[in-house]
Amino acid sequence: MAKPDGKTDSTDKDTKQNILDATVDLIREEGFRCITLRSIAARAETNLALVNYYYGSKEKLFGDAVKQLMATFDDAFKVLEDTSLPPKERLKLFFKRYIVNLGRYPGMARQMLDQRHHIMGSHDEYAKYSKLMRIERILDALGEITGEQDRDKLMMMNMQIYGAIVFPVIMVSSLPKEREDLQQIFRLAPLEEQIDGLFELYFHKYH
Numbered sequence: 001m002a003k004p005d006g007k008t009d010s011t012d013k014d015t016k017q018n019i020l021d022a023t024v025d026l027i028r029e030e031g032f033r034c035i036t037l038r039s040i041a042a043r044a045e046t047n048l049a050l051v052n053y054y055y056g057s058k059e060k061l062f063g064d065a066v067k068q069l070m071a072t073f074d075d076a077f078k079v080l081e082d083t084s085l086p087p088k089e090r091l092k093l094f095f096k097r098y099i100v101n102l103g104r105y106p107g108m109a110r111q112m113l114d115q116r117h118h119i120m121g122s123h124d125e126y127a128k129y130s131k132l133m134r135i136e137r138i139l140d141a142l143g144e145i146t147g148e149q150d151r152d153k154l155m156m157m158n159m160q161i162y163g164a165i166v167f168p169v170i171m172v173s174s175l176p177k178e179r180e181d182l183q184q185i186f187r188l189a190p191l192e193e194q195i196d197g198l199f200e201l202y203f204h205k206y207h
Contacts, residue, residue, distance in 0.1 A: 016054045019044045023065040027105055032062065070133070073101045080137035087144035088199060094138070095165050095195050102169060146206055164198055 022044035026035045037058055041048045055061040076097035079090055139154040148154055168188055175182045188194060 015044075015046060015050060019046065019051055019054055019061070020064055020068060023061055024068050027065055027069065031105070037061075069105060073098060076101055077134050080134045080141065087141040088203065091138065091141050091145075091161075092195055092199060095161075096191060099165065099169060099191055102166070145203055161198070161202060164202075165195060168194070 019040060023035070023040050026040060026043055037051050038048055040061070041051045051061070076094050079093045079097065082090060135158065138158050139151060142154045142157050143149060172186050172188055175186060
């Protein structure tokens, strides 16, 4: 299948990466809501037909952009590799850094949820996502804390904790900025206080 601009395949990889890099830059600057395929094409200095050729849809392009952005969260993910820290402290520090990083990219948490059908619907995509998110490391830490060995139960714990920490961030970030009344009602406690309180409740029987 010929490309819309008639260029040779030798430039495929560079052009596709330029489009992805342009998308990531726009997400960092403007968040997800303000970005269009046309604005991405303009930033990448290419045409709209090529954006559609390489990615097919805005959803697919945003999904790849989220993965590239997540790869920049090394300061959070590296904590999970530090076995010199007690497992509970590893998880606390991971989630604190993870949420701080999410806050740098408006709408990323929502976009990650929007991509769940794509990730969960493909074994290969889930394997990539699991490796990227260091899920096995998280499950290992949960196993150390609780003594649980059943991976399905550990995954359930992971989903519960992740949801309890990330969902409030998504909810608050979705509130209209002009609605100060809602902003006051749903005002979150400081991040460290939220996570410490959750862990105290969730793991109280494992002291």
